Amino acid sequence: MRRLFRAFLLCIFAALICLCSGCVSEPQKEDEENEETECMFTQDDFLTVKGNALVNQKGETVLLRGVNLGGWLIQECWMTPVAGEDGEWGNLDTIQAFEAAGFTAEQIQTLFETYQNNWITEYDLDIIREAGVNCVRVPFWYRNFMTDEAGTWIEEDLDENPGFEKLDWVIREAGKRGLYVILDMHGCPGGQSMNHCCGTVGRKDLYTSDTCRAAMKKLWLAIAERYKDNPIVAAYDIMNEPQNNNGFQDKPNYLNEWSSEAWNETNGLYREMIAAVRTVDAKHVISVEGIWRVRNLPYPKDEGWTNMLYQLHLYDSTPGFTSLCKDLAIYGAENEVAVYVGEFSNMDGIGICEEYNVNWTTWSYKGGKGEIGDWFWYSAAPTPVVPGETSYEEALQLWGEALRTENGFQANEHVLDTVRAAIGAE
Numbered sequence: 001m002r003r004l005f006r007a008f009l010l011c012i013f014a015a016l017i018c019l020c021s022g023c024v025s026e027p028q029k030e031d032e033e034n035e036e037t038e039c040m041f042t043q044d045d046f047l048t049v050k051g052n053a054l055v056n057q058k059g060e061t062v063l064l065r066g067v068n069l070g071g072w073l074i075q076e077c078w079m080t081p082v083a084g085e086d087g088e089w090g091n092l093d094t095i096q097a098f099e100a101a102g103f104t105a106e107q108i109q110t111l112f113e114t115y116q117n118n119w120i121t122e123y124d125l126d127i128i129r130e131a132g133v134n135c136v137r138v139p140f141w142y143r144n145f146m147t148d149e150a151g152t153w154i155e156e157d158l159d160e161n162p163g164f165e166k167l168d169w170v171i172r173e174a175g176k177r178g179l180y181v182i183l184d185m186h187g188c189p190g191g192q193s194m195n196h197c198c199g200t201v202g203r204k205d206l207y208t209s210d211t212c213r214a215a216m217k218k219l220w221l222a223i224a225e226r227y228k229d230n231p232i233v234a235a236y237d238i239m240n241e242p243q244n245n246n247g248f249q250d251k252p253n254y255l256n257e258w259s260s261e262a263w264n265e266t267n268g269l270y271r272e273m274i275a276a277v278r279t280v281d282a283k284h285v286i287s288v289e290g291i292w293r294v295r296n297l298p299y300p301k302d303e304g305w306t307n308m309l310y311q312l313h314l315y316d317s318t319p320g321f322t323s324l325c326k327d328l329a330i331y332g333a334e335n336e337v338a339v340y341v342g343e344f345s346n347m348d349g350i351g352i353c354e355e356y357n358v359n360w361t362t363w364s365y366k367g368g369k370g371e372i373g374d375w376f377w378y379s380a381a382p383t384p385v386v387p388g389e390t391s392y393e394e395a396l397q398l399w400g401e402a403l404r405t406e407n408g409f410q411a412n413e414h415v416l417d418t419v420r421a422a423i424g425a426e
Contacts, residue, residue, distance in 0.1 A: 082094055088196070
């Protein structure tokens, strides 16, 4: 009896912690009416590439216009409420700092799930829908699904794996709102660049480690198998910003000075991953990134690639953006691939993409380090968690309901007005 009573008290204590911290295990289910809303997509909405355009199964051209859900499933410290030196701290550093502080694996998982359950909710997807766009790009990383670079699943039952639970949720809820989803592997095992945005810093072991490549392939095969018939998924974005900084700290970030050896590594990896995905999913569009220059990528016909979406990220002034976007559109027309600017923060870029019929998603929906120009639709400066110093209970609270957009995040009306004007939304 005493044991039962003690167990009862522990359950009550755990529940109180969760309530005080804003920890809601499944906040997405808070609106029962919305749960019953039917998906707005049918198989007629399944996208494919025809010529240099995305078309649905009715033959209608679809131009993807939208926003990234950056900072949600993979944290970048410059834009999320976690303390770390910009460019010197990645999501893996946060995990390792928690471990060094004595947090258990279960506690760390709970912290990140609490953060994710509050950073993006149905409320945010409603805002995105009301802006008139039709797409969200979802950056994720392998640690949403796996405990290590060897590819060990967090949960072997993929229906209960936290990474797939999150992707299932965002795809389902986006579909209810008429939003396509681009699945972007933002962080690969071992790192695909030296940049913090892939979750690690100063590493690009993916290209030389058979273990890391096998884990990446395992994850893409599981994603492709799970979503191969899903029309809400617009494209698989194989890896974000490969060779960002070229692996050398002294290389300028945005100049086309990458070595041919580096892009031989990258394109070889693309070949391997695309071939793997195509063994289970012959239908979905696949996106590859030349990041700053489309001509870093191989010619699709030389590779036998079809149903492809070639992508750039353009953090450029208006003249540079115009020149590169025009070249991207020309490349698409000449090589029969659809084209896409997956990230940008220069709001002139929306009109430029519209002029050249280039698909686009701005970076990003939300930022948690205060106002930073036109990078975000919504921004605030909540108190950050300091990994290694902030207690577990305090971290739960800081990453709880305070991170919800409706709780103090401010709209960037210039960004929202520019998005609405381009689309014709009121």
